[in-house]
Amino acid sequence: MRNALALAAALLFGGATVALAHGPDGSVATSPPKAPYQQVSKLVKLPDFIPGLGQLFVDPATLPAGPFVAYDRDGKLVSTIYMIPIAHLNPDKTFDNLAVPGKLVDHVDVYYNAGHPGVAVPHAHIVLWHVPVSGEARVAK
Amino acid sequence: MSLSRRHMLWTGGGIVAALAFPCRAALPAEVVDIEMRGVDGGARVWFDPVGIRIHSGQTVRWTNHDVGNAHTATAYHPANFSRTRRIPASATSWDTEYLLPGEAFSVTLQAPGVYDYYCVPHEHAGMVGRIIVGQPGSAGYGEGDLPEVALRGFPAVTDIMANGVIRSAAGR
Numbered sequence: 001m002r003n004a005l006a007l008a009a010a011l012l013f014g015g016a017t018v019a020l021a022h023g024p025d026g027s028v029a030t031s032p033p034k035a036p037y038q039q040v041s042k043l044v045k046l047p048d049f050i051p052g053l054g055q056l057f058v059d060p061a062t063l064p065a066g067p068f069v070a071y072d073r074d075g076k077l078v079s080t081i082y083m084i085p086i087a088h089l090n091p092d093k094t095f096d097n098l099a100v101p102g103k104l105v106d107h108v109d110v111y112y113n114a115g116h117p118g119v120a121v122p123h124a125h126i127v128l129w130h131v132p133v134s135g136e137a138r139v140a141k
Numbered sequence: 142m143s144l145s146r147r148h149m150l151w152t153g154g155g156i157v158a159a160l161a162f163p164c165r166a167a168l169p170a171e172v173v174d175i176e177m178r179g180v181d182g183g184a185r186v187w188f189d190p191v192g193i194r195i196h197s198g199q200t201v202r203w204t205n206h207d208v209g210n211a212h213t214a215t216a217y218h219p220a221n222f223s224r225t226r227r228i229p230a231s232a233t234s235w236d237t238e239y240l241l242p243g244e245a246f247s248v249t250l251q252a253p254g255v256y257d258y259y260c261v262p263h264e265h266a267g268m269v270g271r272i273i274v275g276q277p278g279s280a281g282y283g284e285g286d287l288p289e290v291a292l293r294g295f296p297a298v299t300d301i302m303a304n305g306v307i308r309s310a311a312g313r
């Protein structure tokens with residue numbers, strides 16, 4: 001499992017690095033983002049605001065990987081999230097050129113998730129935070 | 142079998158009546174509560190208790206106590222996504238469908254035997270449960286179409302019969 005998560009992190013760190021010099025796309029800076037993003041809680045049965053993540057939007061065409069964009073309760077972008085099924089971390093599957101609509105990345109969290117509606121298999125959450133570590137509290141509850 | 146669905150307010154952990162008597166099956170009049178749980182971040186999810194013995198005609202109620210996720214309690218039965226049957230042949234299947242935090246669903250089980258069920262988005266994370274109504278009967282269900290992690294999640298029939306209630310170790 002640790003190897004799988006490390007690989008997932010490596011995949012995404014590479015993509016994040018090139019985007020450090022820019023602010024978020026105007027289309028995603030505030031909630032709701034413009035099409036093709038759709039509100040996750042209207043696509044599948046999940047709480048509209050998920051503690052620890054926030055309010056999620058995704059372009060369904062990009063599932064399961066995403067990017068998902070997440071907002072705090074004031075509608076401000078806090079993170080871009082990728083959800084990579086553990087089973088897809090294998091020699092025959094790659095995730096290339098994933099978009100980073102939030103652009104400026106402060107730090108990255110990678111952790112295991114057992115699944116949820118929409119990505120109903122164990123997967124890795126790779127969270128590119130656009131706020132400092134202290135700003136994660138904005139979506140904690 | 143009868144079904145009911147309702148929304149519940151948070152009850153601060155809702156004491157499970159059956160758990161006060163861990164060495165026997167719950168009394169016939171008691172509703173048996175099974176909690177759907179998960180940790181922050183969603184790394185671990187589980188039913189608690191994961192195994193329980195009840196009497197024929199007793200009602201089981203699942204409630205989602207996981208603030209960040211949706212769960213189901215879905216019988217292994219061909220009526221549910223064409224799954225291999227793992228409830229008594231004479232029993233009716235059920236599917237709570239997705240329950241959001243605070244929501245609950247009840248089923249009254251009549252036919253004796255072993256009832257295995259799972260959470261649709263979390264079967265591959267081993268979120269399964271087992272209920273025995275009365276006596277388990279003689280036939281086992283085999284592996285069927287279940288992933289290995291789900292098969293490992295069921296408490297042994299002998300343990301449920303011996304203890305009445307099997308608490309989940311996932312959240313400890």
